[in-house]
Amino acid sequence: MKKYRFLMILLLLFSFTLAHGNLPPPNTETTIYIVKDGDSLWHITDRFYSNPLLWPRLWEINPYIDDPDLIYPGDIVSLYSDSLVKFEPKTRTDGLTKIDPPPPVFYFSPGGSEGFIHPDEWAHMGSIITAEPPRILYSKGDIVYINIGSKDRARIGDIFTIYKSSKEVRHPYSGKRIGYKVAVLGELEILDVIGKKKSIAKIVDSRREITKGSRIRPVETFVKEVSIKRGSGELDGVIVATKNSTALSGSGDVIYIDVGREHNVSPGNTMSIFSLPRKSIDPDTGRKITIPGTNIGKVILLNVGEETSAGIVVKSSRQIEVGDIVTLDI
Secondary structure: OOHHHHHHHHHHHHHHHHHHOOOOOOOOOOEEEEOOOOOHHHHHHHHHOOOOHHHHHHHHHOOOOOOOOOOOOEEEEEEEOOOOOOOOOOOOOOOOOOOOOOOOOEEEEOOOOOEEEOOOOOOOOOOEEEEEEEOOOOOOOOOEEEEOOOHOOOOOOOOEEEEEEEEEEOOOOOOEEEEEEEEEEEEEEEEEEEEEEEEEEEEEEEOOOOOOOOOEEOOOOOEEEEEEEEOOOOOEEEEEEEOOOOOOOOOEEEEOOOHEEEEEOOEEEEEEEEOEEEEEEEOOOEEEEEOOOEEEEEEEEEOOOOOEEEEEEEOOOOOOOOOHHHHHOO
16 A cells, blocks of 8 residues: 555656646647647647646646636647747746746748738739740749840849739728739749840749749748737728638638738737628517627738738638628737
8 A cells, every 4th residue: 555655646746747847849840739629738738748747837838828627729829849939038927837938829831822912013023934845834843934034134043933913902891992912823943044034944832823924023031930919909900802712711711901010910910800790680570680790710910011911710610701800809
């Protein structure tokens, strides 16, 4: 009996030690985890740290989780990876130990594939003329000819962003022109400059289908990861378009919103999505009554322009449509 008591004491001491140390790096490059149905901190630590007894430490670096027994699908849990997370230390003073929790990080790859809305036609330097051998669709590794050359001071090794623009986007309520939807297709590198307006290039990255006539411009750098943060003030906006021009959107889809830097939003801000109020008939009185809009999802802003932003839906309880309202989380 004494032997079993001794073993129990050792086990309790071991569990206590696990709950009070520093959280080791996760066994993956993932820096955040979006909670799914049936998850718990116990299961998450078992999955990413191979030790479910580490759940108290995971709770400590996610101070916005009020109750470790109550996490819900769509909640964002930071896993903390030194190689990806950059943060300003904010020491938590309650709990078992003082830990400097990093903000959750959302990793979106490849960066730029979310696209954006530009207020005017995005200026291009040239276009793809054709491929060698000729084909309809181009992808990574294909050799292409472009109408940029020595007259444009093109040099071997220059990198260009490949993109296409859609027709103009108009606001779903005011009808005002917002801009042009830009889809980033990939990147190419010049292999040889063979004329004043002609070069041979290789597609080094393809994110969507690339065709003859796709436009190019000097390479642009796009954000691949954002630190999740709350906004600085109350702000409402409207979903004005979707990346794939679909009528309905859900989790994992990219949407475009009519708020930007001039409204004091930045990459990493989250916004709650609400359906519009709707009319219904009271079966007893026959009168029309207004049913208020409800919270149907959440979006993380990735690419923030001056007046518009692109974001990815990370949570949705029903279909999301152009015209739905978004509210900045503060």
